[in-house]
Amino acid sequence: MPDPIVIDTNAMQDRGFRPWLYNYRGRKIFPLICFVELSVFLRSRGRSIGAIKGLLKTLGVEIEPFHMKYAYIAIETGVAFHDFKKNWRDHMIGAHAHTAPLRLITYNQKDFQFLGDRVMSPQDAMQKL
Amino acid sequence: MLVYHRDTNHLLNVACYSVISEHERITGEPPTGLFFNKVLSIINKEFAPSVQIGLPHCWYRWGDEVVRILMPTPVQWFHEDPPRTTVGWDADPPEVPAAVDAYERVIGRVRSLVETYSSPGRVENLVSHVYSYAPFPFQDAYRRLRNIFIDLRGAEIPIDGLSSAVITPPLENAMEVFPFHDFPSMQERAETFHILMNGLLAADVKGLELARELSESFWLAFCYHLRLHPEAHENIPEDTLEYWRNNLEIQLAHYDNSFNGIVLDAADISAEILEVPGVGNLVNEAEHKRSEDLKLISSFDAELDDIGKFLEAVRQLRE
Numbered sequence: 001m002p003d004p005i006v007i008d009t010n011a012m013q014d015r016g017f018r019p020w021l022y023n024y025r026g027r028k029i030f031p032l033i034c035f036v037e038l039s040v041f042l043r044s045r046g047r048s049i050g051a052i053k054g055l056l057k058t059l060g061v062e063i064e065p066f067h068m069k070y071a072y073i074a075i076e077t078g079v080a081f082h083d084f085k086k087n088w089r090d091h092m093i094g095a096h097a098h099t100a101p102l103r104l105i106t107y108n109q110k111d112f113q114f115l116g117d118r119v120m121s122p123q124d125a126m127q128k129l
Numbered sequence: 130m131l132v133y134h135r136d137t138n139h140l141l142n143v144a145c146y147s148v149i150s151e152h153e154r155i156t157g158e159p160p161t162g163l164f165f166n167k168v169l170s171i172i173n174k175e176f177a178p179s180v181q182i183g184l185p186h187c188w189y190r191w192g193d194e195v196v197r198i199l200m201p202t203p204v205q206w207f208h209e210d211p212p213r214t215t216v217g218w219d220a221d222p223p224e225v226p227a228a229v230d231a232y233e234r235v236i237g238r239v240r241s242l243v244e245t246y247s248s249p250g251r252v253e254n255l256v257s258h259v260y261s262y263a264p265f266p267f268q269d270a271y272r273r274l275r276n277i278f279i280d281l282r283g284a285e286i287p288i289d290g291l292s293s294a295v296i297t298p299p300l301e302n303a304m305e306v307f308p309f310h311d312f313p314s315m316q317e318r319a320e321t322f323h324i325l326m327n328g329l330l331a332a333d334v335k336g337l338e339l340a341r342e343l344s345e346s347f348w349l350a351f352c353y354h355l356r357l358h359p360e361a362h363e364n365i366p367e368d369t370l371e372y373w374r375n376n377l378e379i380q381l382a383h384y385d386n387s388f389n390g391i392v393l394d395a396a397d398i399s400a401e402i403l404e405v406p407g408v409g410n411l412v413n414e415a416e417h418k419r420s421e422d423l424k425l426i427s428s429f430d431a432e433l434d435d436i437g438k439f440l441e442a443v444r445q446l447r448e
Contacts, residue, residue, distance in 0.1 A: 001345045013437035018426050025342070025387040041439045045432045055429055058422050060383035062376065069198065086447070099208050107437070 002026030002129060006097040007061065008106035009034040017105075017122040021059055024129065028061045031096045033089060035063045070095035077114040087111050103129075135201060140182045142201045142223040143232055144172055147239040149204075149218045156247050162206060162214035164252060166194050167259045168242050172235060173363075174262055180231045187362035188268065190352050193259050196365060264360040265311065270303035271348060278341045292330040292337060300326055312354050318384070322347045324407035325392060332399035339398070343391050350384035353377055386422075389415035 004027035011017055021028065030038075035056075042052050056063065073095040078084035084091060090111045097104040103118045105125045112119045120128070135142060148168050152160040160168075166186075170193035173184040185199035197206060203220035225232050246255040260269040277296055300323075307319050325343060329336030355361050357373055392415040395402045403409055 001342055001349075010437055010440050012433055013435070013440075015430055015434060018429075018433065019423055022386070022422060022426055023390055025346070025390055028383070037440065037443070038436070041436050042429075042432060047429075047432070055426065057379055057382050058425050060379075060386040062379050062383070065372075067198065089447075 003101040003103060004029060005125065005129070006031065006093070006102055006104045007034065008093060008104060008108065009037040010107045011105045011122045012038060013107075014122045017126065018059070020122075020126045021061070024060075026129070028059070029064045029096055029102070030056065030061045031093050032063060032065050033093055064096055066092060066095075070098075073098045081114055083111075135183075137220075138224045138226060139201070140180070140231060140235060141184060142203070143225055144169060144182050144184075144235050144239060145201055145204050146218050146223050147236050148243065149216055150222070151240050151243040152247055155243060159207075159215040159217050160243075160247075161252075162216055163191060164246070164255065165216040167192070167255045168239060168246070169195060170259050171242060172238060175238065176231075176235065180235070182235065183364050185364040187356040187365060188264060188352075188358075189356050190349060192256060192263070192268075192272075196369065199365070199369070264358065265308045265355075266306045267303060267308050268355075270299070270306055271351075274299040274303050274344060275348065278344055281337070282341070290333065292333045292340070296340065297330055300330070311358060312351070315351060315354055318347070318350060318381075318388075321388065321407075321411060324405070325388070325395065325411060328402040328405040328408040329395055331401045331405050332395075335399050336395065336402060339391050339395055343388070346384055346387045346391075350381060353380045385418075389418055393419065 002025050005024070006029045007021070011021075039049065039052050043049070070092065074088075074091040077094065077098075078088065078091045081087075081091075090108070091114070094104060094112050094115050096102070097115055097118060100118060103120060103125075104112055104115055105120060105122055106112060107121055109119045109121060145165075148160060148165055152158070152164065169182075169184055170186065173182055173186065176182060185196045186193055187196060188194075197204075203218050205217045205219045207215045207217060225236070242255075246252065256272075260272060263269055274296070277299055281295070304319070304323050309316050309319065312319075322343065326340060329340040329343065353373070354377070357370065357377075362370070392408075392411045395408070396412045403412065
């Protein structure tokens with residue numbers, strides 16, 4: 001089976017990435033924070049929660065809650081990289097992808113350096129995964 | 130009774146610590162996650178019902194597995210070398226009450242299990258021991274199929290008849306004992322899985338990689354149901370079971386998408402696959418489903434194309 005991936009909200013802006021994501025057969029994780037961001041945006045455009053969850057279900061994407069184990073990881077990376085004030089959201093999202101072989105798919109790679117080489121853009125994901 | 134906050138000398142703590150420390154004493158290394166899981170499984174099984182160690186566990190992808198988030202907090206899982214995981218104890222050793230029979234027996238049995246199974250090459254015997262009491266014969270039968278795929282990985286030698294000779298017998302043995310009665314919601318999926326596997330195996334080496342992927346996907350879909358079966362978990366709080374139940378729908382949607390993707394890939398690689406009874410229907414259904422799904426996804430294009438600007442505006446407000 002293909003490796004599992006974690007999807008950042010901003011990856012969803014790519015019209016080519018969305019059908020790729022649908023066809024991707026590895027496990028697809030959408031952090032709860034990203035679900036909130038996506039839903040606030042789509043709700044403000046008139047979409048219902050049911051329609052939003054229907055889209056994610058069609059994409060085969062699993063909304064993952066923020067467990068205590070992710071909190072411990074976000075605490076450690078936030079302290080280690082001294083950028084928690086600005087990037088607290090990214091530390092919390094990155095925690096979902098902390099353990100290999102998980103990879104984070106995002107346009108914002110520079111703020112996820114604590115994940116090393118397990119961050120990739122949607123374009124890289126479509127070419128390499 | 131479920132125990133969420135255990136005393137430091139709780140029997141489960143002592144059992145966990147014993148596995149880790151005995152393995153380190155004998156081998157010089159911490160136990161793997163697999164070894165840790167299986168020894169605790171045997172201890173839990175052998176000592177019940179007279180001695181309950183309260184192990185939170187379920188039958189899942191790799192057999193009887195502890196549920197990590199419910200284990201004693203000093204138990205630590207290390208993933209430096211994925212997919213291999215090792216287990217450590219991050220606290221002072223638990224105090225063992227003196228002359229308490231249950232503790233002495235558990236520690237003694239852990240010692241004998243670790244001595245028996247920690248030697249090189251014995252871990253497969255340990256796994257077989259645990260599978261001997263799996264709730265459903267299908268689990269051990271399917272394990273044999275998965276082992277064949279693991280053994281064949283990287284050895285895709287174009288030998289005619291390889292797939293049917295080596296893979297078909299364990300596949301048929303497993304599907305013969307699929308527990309349809311206990312998992313009615315998996316019935317149709319089991320049937321379509323079987324049809325497609327026959328199709329992929331008919332294509333021999335050309336279908337092997339897809340057959341391997343399909344066998345793992347199906348196993349995972351089954352395991353999502355398995356761990357919820359009353360005979361397949363113990364000492365799991367209701368909120369955890371509820372979380373597993375709530376996730377079933379999306380996990381099965383993912384399996385169905387993956388299945389359809391494999392069907393369509395299979396149709397592209399070999400005409401022999403399409404000649405297997407039932408596969409043609411699966412292809413038609415997969416094509417229709419994919420078309421409908423992609424239409425739904427593209428119905429969000431106008432909004433989602435703009436989400437980048439929204440997120441950037443939110444980010445700038447934070448800075």
